[in-house]
Amino acid sequence: MPRNRKRLAGVAAVLVSLPLAAAPPVSASPVEPDYTITVGPAADGARLSRQQYGVFFEDINYAADGGLYAELVRNRSFEFDATDATGFTGLTAWTPSGSATVVNDDRRLNDRNRNYLKLTGSVTNAGYNSGIALKKGERYDFSIWARGTATVQVDVTGARPITIGVSGDSWRKYTGVVKAGATTDKGRLTVSTAGALSLDEISLFPHDTYKGRANGLREDLAEKIAALHPGFVRFPGGCLVNTGSMSSYDAASNYPRARAYQWKDTVGPVETRATNKNFWGYNQSYGLGYYEYFQFSEDIGAMPLPVLPALVTGCGQNKATVDEALLQRHIQDALDLIEFANGPVTSTWGKLRAQMGHPKPFGLTTVAVGNEENLPEEYWANFVKFEAAIKAKHPGFTVVSNSGPDDQGATFDNLWAKNKAHGTDMVDEHYYNSPAWFLQNNARYDSYDRNGPKVFLGEYASLDAKFANSLAEAAYMTGLERNADVVKMASYAPLLANIDNVQWKPDMIWFDNDESWGSTSYQMQKLFMNNVGDRVVPSAVSGGRVVQPKPITGAIGLSTWRTAATYDDVKVTRPDGTTIFSDDFGDGNADGWTPVQNRGAWTVIGGGYAQTTTDTEDTMVKAATITDTDYDYTLKATKQAGAEGFLVAFGIQDTGNFYWWNLGGWNNTQGAVEKGITSAKEQILTKPNTVTTGQTYDLKISVRGTKVTLYLDGQEWGSFDDNAVTEPFAQVVTTDAKTGELIVKVVNAQDTPATTTIDLGGRKVASTAKMTVLAGDPGEQNTRTAEPILPVTSTIKGVSSSFTREFPANSVTFLRIRTR
Structure with a gap:
């Protein structure tokens, strides 16, 4: 994400919800239409892929720890410090009683897990947001690493305490199960010792994670993502990938903070994963790591798409690493990642994957190298080396390049020229623009070279969180589908935001410690992702209104x-x-x-x-x-x-x-x-x-x-x-071969209804159709207390090879029409 936009924060207040009126009937008598949509006789437009739309996960807005990652204990391994954020210490989120000292010495749990707690007395963890969320009657898995000889008592708000006996001078993992006696979002976890003990990795997990995975994901958030039916998951970032130091691990440096995200830090047992400073200003535990990303992608039927650092920083840092040995190490890391995902259990990294619980390969086919680099010469010099090494060992792999941080400009033009001349597989474009920009640029990809690199629109969003922004995005998405022969994948960004820890807005799904809700753009993305179709039917629209630009005063x-x-x-x-x-x-x-x-x-x-x-x-x-x-x-x-x-x-x-x-x-x-x-x-x-x-x-x-x-x-x-004309009406038509339906998608992003004649090119169709509509006040937002923008599905009558219907003001309508 470009640096100048990270300053956004906050959630606007709830606005008054306008009730959705009953759907107007199909016109029975001739009406002078505002628009006419003419659909071609053959479904010979671009093919739409399973990966047409996907999701982009970045650990921003506390999206991982305290979010999708189901761990309920904050700072479980006492690794927070001032490098992460001002005021952070090893006891952030913990309240001690008695003697509690955070120690980093040669008796620590391991070289990556630097800090541990020497405790005589008790410590209480506050969790995330207002506290630890618990549901009455549900089980929670507790674990702790301890050294010494004493009794540990574990108290969770509303639950019966459990007691664990610790003995021995070596680190051991101890476990127990807690059953919640009440529902609360303000729970606390207290660990008390009857004597002096050394403690580390204090964890409390919901027993019921998504798909029942160990070290798994929070169910409601994972289910909301799964409900989108995304074709791919891009991870782990974003600016998270190509910022900070690119240095490798050096035991003498005791795992330096602020390192670029490196996948090898995030696999293996969680207690051996090195925590790190997050680019967005907090600590990341890496409990949600590459193995969990691959597993989640598989669980929701999506293609995994990891993004690797190219040793050129972006997001305002704009530095290039010139250490050839370090570059070669990162290239080898890329090859090792493919082995981790796909290699046999007899290989080094395939063996680790199997040990983590997945002997079967994950089937990785695509990797991206770099993210929004604004030093095109330095980035390109490194990218081609990564690509050559990956292609030499895995000829069928798709290697994704990028075009910098914006939709145009010198870096964009430079990198696109290089990618086109080189014959790169795919180029990742990113942009965050105004609603007007999206309504003005529906035809952006109409003129792209059909024989050039394909486009991956890896990050895009309209700059606010209102329904007007979602309408503009929807209008733009009709252009993405129409150009599906060029734009092969697209993902709105960012995916998740913790309402109490926001570094970026807009975001698709919002949450606190026990609730989650989809933004208006979540509802819009869900509608498009669940109604993609398999081929575009050429269509054209005539008539209507446009908004002329105003002078700059x-x-x-x-x-x-x-x-x-x-x-x-x-x-x-x-x-x-x-x-x-x-x-x-x-x-x-x-x-x-x-x-x-x-x-x-x-x-x-x-x-x-x-x-x-x-x-x-x-x-x-x-x-x-x-x-x-x-x-x-x-x-x-x-x-x-x-x-x-x-x-x-x-x-x-x-x-x-x-x-x-x-x-x-x-x-x-x-x-x-x-x-x-x-x-x-x-x-x-x-x-x-x-x-x-x-x-x-x-x-x-x-x-x-x-x-x-x-x-x-x-x-x-x-x-x-700045003279572009704003076009508030957009449409695209696709087919669904499995159901035998035409999917007519119409966006009316203006304050007046649009009477529209739809000419289906002489097709014989059923007289009824399923209609799904998102409509409402363009200033509305979906919030924790109210979700005024939700889809309404109904059956309409009077459909024929040519019919007229009124599309509501500020609406998106999907018509699924069965052909005979």
Whole structure:
């Protein structure tokens, strides 16, 4: 995921639910339609694969520990520390009574499990969210590793205590079963000792995990994912994969924190898996590891698709590893992963898979190398080495490359050119954009080379969590299906979010410690995934309304991102030179400027307007609402210190809705024009760029309606025209050979109903059809307390080879029509 979007957080309040009216009948008399859908006579469009849609799991928003991974004890092995997050310690989530000391010495459980607890007295664990969730009458499996001689008493809220005798000076695992006496989401686990003991890996698991797997998954979350019927599972990330140190294990370093995700850290017995700093700001136990990912994929009938680090970091870090020996070790790790998944039980890694409980191969066929790398030359040099090694040993494997962090720009163009010339199997594209972008780009893949690499749309979402976003995504998905000969796989992202620990929004499935609910986009994805079909039937739509673009007007702004900078000689003029606004700060004040979010420290210094902090993100101030459609915005900018460069905003409509020219972004490696939507950013234009500290730059933003040209020190830096037409009506038709049905999928993402004639190309069809509709207020969200956007299925009558029906405002409708 691109770095600039990780700042999203929170869940909006519940909105008023609009009741879904009864489905309007098929029109019995001629009606002048708003739209006409004409379906071709033959099902000779693109073939749709079992992997057309899937899911992308990343350990973000506490998606693994405290989420999909069913372990109820937080910090079970006392490994948390300040490297993970400020304030974390070995006793985070634990409350001691008596003598409790976290120790790291040569008597630890093993070299990977560094810390253990010396205890005389008791410790109580608070679990995740409000506490440990328990259900009356259900069993919970307790286990602990201990050393010493004493009695351990285990108390779980509402349950009868259990007692375990510990003896011996060597580490041993002890187990017991607890039966909950009451239902609660605020439970606690207390472990008490009658004498001095050394303890580690204190665990409490629901006995009933998904499919009854040991070390398994939380049932409600796994079932919600399974209900999607995904064709693949992409894991384990994301930014999680290609951030942090790429170094290998060195016993002397005692497993350094903040290492890139490496699959070998995550397999074998859980007590031997090294915990690690998570890129998203917490600790990850690796209890949910590669074996569990493979097992879950198999359990839900999905293709596993692991993502491996390419030794080039992304997500704002933008560093490349040049250690050839380390590169070769990671390439060997990739080959070893394939052996772990597919190798015979007589092989080194196949034997470990069998020891973990799965002697049968998992049937891995596809791996991805890298994720959103923004250093195309360095990434490509490494990717081709990975690909060559994998193909040499496994010729039939699909090796997935990528095109960087965005839907366009210099990195995107560079990597796509390289992949196309090379003949790469598949290219992973990622983008998070506004609802308008998705409604404007339904035809994005129409022009892609049919003979070039195939597309894996590994991460995409509309930037918010309202039903309007889901409608825009649905409209876009009709274009993905229409181009299924190019777009072979697609997955919305991210998959999961713990409501109390959010680093990213929107997300598909939300949860706390005992409940879970699907967002409106979950309901939309589920509708599409369960009604894919097997082949596209060519169809066309005519008539209807489009939304024309508006000129770029609004306030101007200045901002910084972890950077101190000074701005001066700010001026806005009309094309004839008439001044609309001017401020050279010569009077010693900045009266015309107001803070947008009260961040940073702005002051007039030496005749310039300076933001002086270097640890604050997005310090925007604004001035002068511009109503002219044609104007020039000029200023001088000087970086004083810090990580990045300048953020010069224009077209500010309200908080979160604006454009800005980002120079020296992404740790001073890239420039871009970004469009703010609510509290996120959509990139319109990107190119490599750095800003020199102490150098003064002349900047000019020339706006002519919807067209913008940017000048850096008098030279044109770039331009764009934000003039795309928004099309709120979309459709696609597919067949389901197994059921003999046409599946007509119609998206009406506008506030008025759409009367539509559907011409089925002379086909003889049944007079009734099954109809499923998602509809409602575009501002609605599904939340913990209310899910107003849910599918409604009914049977409609009056269907024929040509019929007219009214599709509700702000709706998605799936018609399954049986052919004769």
